[in-house]
Amino acid sequence: MSKVLIIGAGGVGSVVAHKCALNSHVFTSIMLASRTKSKCDKIAGEIKEMHGVDIETAQVDADIVAETVMLIKRFQPKLLINVALPYQDLTIMEACLATGVHYLDTANYEPKDVAKFEYSWQWAYQQRFKEAGLMALLGCGFDPGVTQVFTSYANKHYFDEMHYLDIIDCNAGDHGKAFATNFNPEINIREITQPGRYWENGEWVEIEAMSIHKPIEYPGIGPKESYVLYHEELESLVKNFPTLKRARFWMTFGQAYITHLNVLENVGMTSIKPIKFNGVDIVPLEFLKAVLPAPDSLGENYSGQTSIGCQIKGTKDGEETTYYVWNNCDHAECYREVRAQAVSYTTGVPAMIGAMLMLTNDEWMKPGVWNCEELNPDPFMEHLNTQGLPWNERINIPLPHEYPA
Ligand code: NDP
Structure with missing residues (x-):
């Protein structure tokens, strides 16, 4: 109750x-x-x-x-x-x-x-x-959120020491619009236009935005060009799993998306510095958000899938071990169930699961401020399977693609 x-x-x-x-x-x-x-x-x-x-x-x-x-x-x-x-x-x-x-x-x-x-x-x-x-x-969405639960599940069940973590996030969907972001445009564009950053040998390595990329093969989808970005869960993951020698986050972008973004950036539309327009202060990125499609309007004709997972390399009983855990989510199925596209769905379902666990599971109700990898991953993983985000895993089986080097 x-x-x-x-x-x-x-x-x-x-x-x-x-x-x-x-x-x-x-x-x-x-x-x-x-x-x-x-x-x-x-x-x-x-x-x-x-x-x-x-x-x-x-x-x-x-x-x-x-x-x-x-x-x-x-x-x-x-x-x-x-x-x-x-x-x-x-x-x-x-x-x-x-x-x-x-x-x-x-x-x-x-x-x-x-x-x-x-x-x-x-x-x-x-x-x-x-x-x-x-x-x-x-941060109890998918990334951040489930990606930390996946990592903590891997750590609990498959590794003595985790060394390399790659979070890989693919949206292979098609919403039929020339340019739109899948979650709040202002927040999304602020994130992508920042310099990239990843963790290596105890420090952050900063790179020019979108400067490291390669095709990664996603299960059920195929190869998609993926870019190294900074993503917030990396900060808590490297703090909570200090054996990690390297932690990176990859996200796919289509060429048309990047071309639109480059043009918008080049003409100053992604800036968050206010400018005077007709005597009024406006923030170009806020104005851009007002003319772009709202994320909740994309669902109706969205087809294709998302695929988000964690690839981890480390050791168990002295042997090198690789582990890959992921979820694929279908845009059209999400729309049928709750009138949403898969990016909103993969965020909203984990938020509901986190709330449900806090309210019903004593292990998940701990006074203080926590990130998702700091709680027992097992009940969360069970709920993912029954609440619409089933996951798959591969342990020590050659990965369907080359491990991102
Ligand atoms: P939307 O822009 O679609 O929705 C944001 C909502 O917040 C709108 O209804 C907006 O109201 C409301 N809002 C904004 N400011 C206020 C305020 N001051 N008081 C009350 N309500 C307010 O964004 P999304 O639904 O796509 O994203 C929601 C959140 O989820 C964001 O924080 C985003 O970063 C996060 N997210 C997390 C992900 C993850 O995997 N962890 C992935 C995707 C998103 P109004 O309509 O009036 O503007």
Whole structure:
């Protein structure tokens, strides 16, 4: 019997709300709140029609702590799932501390004026959450999120020491649009246009954005050009698994996507520095977001699959061991189930699973601020199989492609 408050009614928020409604034996009462209430009402209508479950909706500006506090006091949830934007992480954490509510999100805090991806701001809340007897689970989507659960599962069951980790993320889907991002365009473009970074021999190696790339073979999909990016889960993974000598994150991009992005960057449309336009300050990237398709509008005619996994090399009983664990997810199947595309689905389902475990499994309810690899991976892996994200694994079997060197 648990009340849950979901903040954010975009592509991911919609999936979280649908999946919580489909698990109403755990989430007995659900409220979806966001800046624009009409978006929450539209999702609530779909949920009623598709799954026969009633959910409440509300308007909230989560940048303002007092507004979120007021909403929490009115609804009295046990746990809050934050799937608004990374800018709201700290204000929502403050509101949770003020009202005694557990917290979960899917992306690390980012200040609006600098594209900086690190956990330092949120890790600084460790003591306050612990003392309040509250839990904050950070980055519980797919990547970050499941990629850390995969790594921790590998560490627990297959390795004495992990040495090399490559997280490989492919979207081989086609949404039929000339250019669109699969999650919030502003956050997505800030992430990709940053210099790349990976971990090697105890330090971060910085590279020019998109400068390291190669084709990687994805199961059921085939070879796709994949680029080394910095991704936030690398920070906590190298801290929690210090035997890692190298940790990298690869993501696929099609040539048309890169060409569009290059043009937009070259003409200044991806900048986050405000400019004056007709006497008004506007941020070019925010304006660009306003003209691009919304991630939650892409689902209807999306075809193809995503494939995200971890490839790990290390040792077990003195022998070299390789392990590959991955999930493939089909855009059209996600749309049939919850009216979403696979990128929103692969983020929203793990957020629901994390929340479900916090509410039902004592091992997953630990006061303090945690990343996903710090908790027992086994129940999470079981839920992935039953909640729509089944995974596959290969151990010491020649990989279907060359291990990324
Ligand atoms: P969308 O842009 O589709 O949705 C964001 C939602 O947050 C919108 O409903 C928006 O409202 C709402 N929102 C924004 N600001 C506020 C505010 N101040 N108060 C209340 N609500 C607000 O984004 P996505 O659904 O694609 O992404 C959601 C989150 O998931 C992001 O943080 C993203 O980084 C993360 N993510 C994580 C992934 C992972 O694997 N870990 C992968 C993909 C995404 P409005 O409509 O009014 O603008």
